[in-house]
Amino acid sequence: MQERDVQVFVEGTQNYFQEVSGVTPEIGLPYLKGEEEAILDYTGAIGISGERKGCVYFTTNREMLAGIVQAVVGSEEEVTEESLRDMVGEIANTISGNARRSFGSNFMISVPIVIVGSPVIDLPMGIPTYVIPLTWQGHKSYIVAGIE
Helix, strand or coil: HHHHHHHHHHHHHHHHHHHHHHCCCCCCEEEEEECCCCCCCEEEEEEEEECCCCCEEEEECHHHHHHHHHHCCCHHHCHHHHHHHHHHHHHHHHHHHHHHHHHHEEEECCEEEEECCCCCCCCCCCEEEEEEEEECCEEEEEEEEEEE
């Protein structure tokens, strides 16, 4: 994965948030992931196969996810554990799906895996993995992409 590929994920994320909430997130400076974990309360992970292999995940806190659910469905009562899990999976799937349009039909994405809590996610060794910080309505989240 090269730096120009990171822009595909940045633009896809900005477009998603603008479309569902009317608010474009602030994107921080992407950086190469080191030993630190970039995992928050809820994570949606997508496996990548085909000509490229790897993983993309979106991780966020409960408050941000609840705000997005409210923006989409228009009701605070709809913020349930199930809706939070569904939303983080949908965000990861949409961001990866948008990347698929840019990278081509041989960029195969899996069904999202939803993780609650702070597990360790092992990404492929030897592949540059980028962390893209973003802030939406004061809440910080990350997109992490490690793709050959």
